[in-house]
Amino acid sequence: MASGFFKSLPALIIAIVILVLTLVAGRVVRAIVTAGMKRARVRSALITLAQNLISIVSWVIGLAIAALVVFPSVSPGNMVAGLGLTSVAIGFAFKDVFANFMAGVVILGRKKLRIGDVIECEDVYGRVEDILIRETHVREPDGELVIVPNSYLFDNPVVIQTDRGLKRQELVVGVDYDTDMREAKSALMEALKSCDTVNKNELTQVQCVSFGGSSIDFKLLWWANSRPADQRETYDEVAFAVKDALDEAGITIPFPQSTLSFRPEAVPVPVKGVRAEEAGEESEDEAESRKNK
Structure with a gap:
C-alpha cells in the first residue's frame, strides 16, 4: 500500500495543483463577467446566477481533469457518458425545478418586467417585490404576499399595468x-x-x-x-x-325608466268577458244541436 501510494503521489500532487488552478481561474472569470454585467446594468439576480454557473462549470471541468490524472484507467469517453446519464436522471427527477429555472433566466433577461411593476397574470394581481431565479414575489393590494413560480409567468399572458408612466x-x-x-x-x-x-x-x-x-x-x-x-x-x-x-x-343624469303604453291594442281583455263569450258560444251551439234533432 505504501509503495502504491508513493507511485501515485506525483499524480495526486498534479491533481491538487489542477484544483488550485481551477479555483483561481474560476474566481478570475467570475470577476471579469461580474464587472462586465454590472457595466451593462444587468439585474443582480442574473449576475448571481452567472457567478454560480461559472463556479459550477469550472469545478466540474477541474474535477474531471483531476480524476483523469489520478485514475488513468478512466477514459474521457466513459466519464462523459457517466455525466450524461446522471444529467438525464436528474433532469427527469427535477423537471419542474428546471422549468422554473429556465423561465427565471428568460424573465430576468427581459427589460419589461421590473421590480415595482404592477402586474396581472390570470388570478395573480399586485406589485412585484422581488424576482428570483425560480420564483417571483408579488404583493397583492390587500397586503398578502404571493410566491409565483416563474414558469407560471412564462406560460401565461402577463399584463404590466405600470410599463408606461x-x-x-x-x-x-x-x-x-x-x-x-x-x-x-x-x-x-x-x-x-x-x-x-x-x-x-x-x-x-x-x-x-x-x-x-x-x-x-x-x-x-x-x-x-x-x-x-x-x-x-x-x-x-x-x-x-x-x-x-x-x-x-342643468343637465340631468337619468336613472333607468320604463314607458307605459295606453294604445287600444295594448289594453288587455278582461278575463270575465272572455269567459262570458265562451259561455255564450257554447249555449248557441247547444241550441243549434237541438234544432237539428
Whole structure:
C-alpha cells in the first residue's frame, strides 16, 4: 500500500495543483463577467446566477481533469457518458425545478418586467417585490404576499399595468334625452380640463357611444399616472367634476325608466268577458244541436 501510494503521489500532487488552478481561474472569470454585467446594468439576480454557473462549470471541468490524472484507467469517453446519464436522471427527477429555472433566466433577461411593476397574470394581481431565479414575489393590494413560480409567468399572458408612466382611464356618463348633445359634450369636456390629475399633454376625448334605454351615453377618455392609487384618485376627481358640471348646466343624469303604453291594442281583455263569450258560444251551439234533432 505504501509503495502504491508513493507511485501515485506525483499524480495526486498534479491533481491538487489542477484544483488550485481551477479555483483561481474560476474566481478570475467570475470577476471579469461580474464587472462586465454590472457595466451593462444587468439585474443582480442574473449576475448571481452567472457567478454560480461559472463556479459550477469550472469545478466540474477541474474535477474531471483531476480524476483523469489520478485514475488513468478512466477514459474521457466513459466519464462523459457517466455525466450524461446522471444529467438525464436528474433532469427527469427535477423537471419542474428546471422549468422554473429556465423561465427565471428568460424573465430576468427581459427589460419589461421590473421590480415595482404592477402586474396581472390570470388570478395573480399586485406589485412585484422581488424576482428570483425560480420564483417571483408579488404583493397583492390587500397586503398578502404571493410566491409565483416563474414558469407560471412564462406560460401565461402577463399584463404590466405600470410599463408606461401614463395609463388611459375612461368613464361612461348618461344624460337625459331632452338634453342638447353639443351642450352636454362641451360641459363634459370642460369638466375633464378642470381636473388636476388629468394629463394635459395627452389626448382628452368625449364621445357619444350609444343611445341607451334611458339615456344618451358619452364616454370620457383621458390619461393619468399609471400607478393604481393615482388611477383611483383621478377617477374620483373626474366623477366629482362631471357631476358638478352637469348640475351647473342643468343637465340631468337619468336613472333607468320604463314607458307605459295606453294604445287600444295594448289594453288587455278582461278575463270575465272572455269567459262570458265562451259561455255564450257554447249555449248557441247547444241550441243549434237541438234544432237539428
